[in-house]
Amino acid sequence: MNDPVYEGLSSFFDDSFPKKCSVCGKVYHSSQQFFAETSPPAVSNKSLKSSEEDGEVVVEAFRNCQCGSTLMDVFSNRRDTSEKGMLRRKKFEQVLHMLTEQGLEPGQAKQKLQQFLRTGESSVIQEAIKKKTSR
Structure with a gap:
């Protein structure tokens, strides 16, 4: 479709x-x-x-x-509007911002982050985490 x-x-x-x-x-x-x-x-x-x-x-x-x-x-819309849901969205936006600061296009960063949240796997996300924690 x-x-x-x-x-x-x-x-x-x-x-x-x-x-x-x-x-x-x-x-x-x-x-x-x-x-x-x-x-x-x-x-x-x-x-x-x-x-x-x-x-x-x-x-x-x-x-x-x-x-x-x-x-x-x-x-x-199944969006969780509870305090916990709002906190998750805020953290998502923070990680998204971190990925775009590291050079990923916003659309690609969002896609890779969503993939990581679904599967726990994404070489792009894992590399970004390594870069962030090695600073």
Whole structure:
């Protein structure tokens, strides 16, 4: 899927999968598969709808299964706004700043930092940590 809107949504919401079509039984194991193997509803041009749920704005994605059944998934912002979450974001920004000071482009620095947080591995991050601690 090359649509940045759907890619942005899918990056947040794989925890709502697997999703199963109640009509044909097709199972979608990830949001990427869900968006790639379904299509926008033919009845309307809008496959995305914004609404409010418990005081929070959510996006409802309507897609047609290969069998023709309309499926819907709700995507919301899972950002942790607690004090602990805010502290994590502040630390993330500090490390991001450190990486850009060491010569990485901001986009590359963010990508490498996110990779490191997901996997615990990144030669770029590990090298930056060595440089910072050897000063």
